[in-house]
Amino acid sequence: MTDPLPTGATIGILGGGQLGRMLSVAxxxxxxxxxVFEPGANPPAADVAHAVTTAAYEDEAALRAFAQSVDVITYEFENIPTSALDILEKIKPVRPGRKALRVSQDRLVEKAFLSELGLQTAPFAAVDDAQDLAEAIAEIGLPAILKTRRLGYDGKGQARIMTPDDAEAALADMAGQPAILEGFVDFSHEVSVIAARNEAGDVACFDPGENVHEGGILRTTTVPARLNGAQRTDAVLLAAKILNKLRYVGVMGVELFVTDKGLIVNEIAPRVHNSGHWTQQGCAIDQFEQHIRAVAGWPLGDGTRYADVVMENLIGDDMDRVPDLAKTANAAIHLYGKAEVKPGRKMGHVNRIVT
Amino acid sequence: MTDPLPTGATIGILGGGQLGRMLSVAxxxxxxxxxVFEPGANPPAADVAHAVTTAAYEDEAALRAFAQSVDVITYEFENIPTSALDILEKIKPVRPGRKALRVSQDRLVEKAFLSELGLQTAPFAAVDDAQDLAEAIAEIGLPAILKTRRLGYDGKGQARIMTPDDAEAALADMAGQPAILEGFVDFSHEVSVIAARNEAGDVACFDPGENVHEGGILRTTTVPARLNGAQRTDAVLLAAKILNKLRYVGVMGVELFVTDKGLIVNEIAPRVHNSGHWTQQGCAIDQFEQHIRAVAGWPLGDGTRYADVVMENLIGDDMDRVPDLAKTANAAIHLYGKAEVKPGRKMGHVNRIVT
Structure with a gap:
């Protein structure tokens, strides 16, 4: 156990997007x-960070200087190159640790990990070639979705297979990357649990939020989520199981499908999560501070929810709505300071307190 | 009327203390x-500001460069030298404007302004010499308190006069500065209204908070304050009167004594105010964002209070209590990042949500 970081200590954050920005404020x-360590120029987090390093993840000297200048290292996204982690973790602790990254960087490893824990996932099978795919379709059935095991492939890497005729094109979309076939899950709605664990092994969960996606992007999260008491308990217990198994330190987002047969884990994200943004308005301690507390060796905070909140993402041209939103009662606007509006780009979010 | 400042625009803040820090975050x-423009090195606001100028208020070139680099200028303290304002306001708008500063920089002008508005203040009289003081004591009675009209005199400049024998020493304490004698007010408790006004003339007030001081420093603010319906209405109306008269743009703190004879204005501060820190937890929009909205030409936000909150300042060695506070339910800690702990120094505050 390390001592809590004192006033003036420095947290290194890999990634300078909106999550890094809100972590800096916390x-x-x-x-x-x-x-903040970020390859791109003028990242959103730079506005509120004490220092910024603009360098590539392949720049070993920059990584070393960065690690030496901070007390602990965390990240706002999970696809950090392994080579960078190798350098960083020799100099300063990286939290959450390597295990969580290994699991979440590979969809197959993640699904296998969750299954071993006794948790339900969508049916899945590894697909490296056409024969694997034919066997996987036979086993799992259709419709199904073929995904590259690892992310970061130009935003591509997912293909729906509705009929066997789609199989060949779907495989071609993978561009030779190892893939995973996932069966469709018949769910009524999706919820997510934002869970935290600190070095002492304490676990705390925020109240689950109910998520609505549009075009593959999170649109809204509403608390409280539609869950009965048993589902609520299950959600918290399974999240704790995941965090404890990984000896996790930090905040994790756990996405769950709600089905007749119980909760099915969709995916886990080893970082603060878009579906936890509502905590900025509904709780004394939000997910960003909870994450910082965990990685800084502080006690976890009290994330009791004391308001009903609807979080809505502001995506692309939603920015045109900001003048009206600014006049809306009980609406807290959070903009990320991104200069350029692009379709599909997360520009901000608004938390509406429901009274 | 100016257009609302868009994403990426820059607000210049005179003063880099904790108020500037929390304004930056908002x-x-x-x-x-x-x-941030601040004469001292490593000010608290620097950690979360996009840019910092370290220069004296007498450095005309630095003031000019600062003003040219921002879109609008505001401040976190009211004792900005007139010469600096002369330079700045020729280049960019300064909000709140000159009128509010002129009134609040001089206790006599402030009291006269409030009296002209028909508001109650402590009895007062100008004191420039021993004869003035003798006449003032005869008029106001004792006990009373002699204060320099202007602040910033090494934290000194206040002397209680309990009996006529104290008069000579009190006057000597003023060191030749123009002074004001204020009579004691028999009040049951002190409350403050954090009020905001924007360019469009909209006025919004946060729920009044009840203040407790210790040794001349604010210790706690509690919402809701002990006020009946009529007092609550009076508090809001008189604050609005002050802001409208000054054509004020920004947040102002108005301290009020609650007495049998109604509300008596203690003093006004043309800036965000320590007694408004509770709004960070109890409202969707806090006083810092409300101030930024006003000076940035945005609509005022909805500051409806949706929780009961007790704000406690962490002063000097109170920092030793942080490890325990970090474990306290419903307690949101706000530290200012000040390296050195000094007696009487405001190091942070904690907002406790009362449920």
Missing amino acids: AARLGLRCH | AARLGLRCH
């Missing part, structure tokens, strides 16, 4: 500074 | 950047 609340 | 939420 760290400042606790008297901590942030140093 | 500006970031709206997609705005902050540039």
